[in-house]
Amino acid sequence: MSKPPLPPSDDAKAVSQTECNPDLARRRFLQSAAAAVTVGAAPHLHAKESQMNDASAPAPTGATGTVRSPVMPVKLTINGRLHQLQLEPRVTLLDALREYVGLMGTKKGCDRGQCGACTVLADGRRINSCLTLAVMHEGESITTVEGLAQAGKLSPIQQAFIERDAFQCGYCTPGQLCSATALIEEFRAGAASAATRDVRAKPTELTEAEIRERMSGNICRCGAYPNIVAAVIDVYRRQRTA
The missing domain is CATH 1.10.150.120 ([2Fe-2S]-binding domain)
Known part of the structure; x- marks a missing residue:
């Protein structure tokens, strides 16, 4: 003699309702996803709040996770013109020329002093600008390729x-x-x-x-x-x- 079928459980009823109603299924999915994000973010939000309230917390970091250094005023004489810049102490002369002064003639080749594409003149002496810091050249006369020509005449x-x-x-x-x-x-x-x-x-x-x-x-x-x-x-x- 066969047993009578058991009544459907609450889970089975929920599945049956969502199968018949796609909008309800989508709503349930979005609610579950939102709940998961909230639960996962809670520890991080708490940690961030604790760090903001902690006076001994480390300095803010950049996108790469490196600690940012405070900027400092740097005066560079480049191609006979004085430039007053605000730079981190670790900014290379090459990056200062390209990213802060806008002199794109000096090229970044290997960025490790092996190719010479970044060569500039410091007080007439040739140097690899990728291997030296901008702050080290205050008071010197820097000449880039843009400064070789004089009065519109090629050198x-x-x-x-x-x-x-x-x-x-x-x-x-x-x-x-x-x-x-x-x-x-x-x-x-x-x-x-x-x-x-x-x-x-x-x-x-x-x-x-x-x-x-x-x-x-x-x-x-x-x-x-x-x-x-x-x-x-x-x-x-x-x-x-x-």
């Missing part, structure tokens, strides 16, 4: 790069130009290099070997090295005979 090395077609994609060119500009002045001042035969004496001839050695910190991934060397030789010879 000798800029003109020689065009004549010799010493670039292809152009990404490394700003650093190459700044480095080549300083290279010629360094040679004139008698600075020796690893290619100088006698480092005890002032080098007398700027050879291809000297140029390649002195420009070795600037990488050209397109491989325009022969034309870059030719451009530097052209400028050196013209200035020597002038």
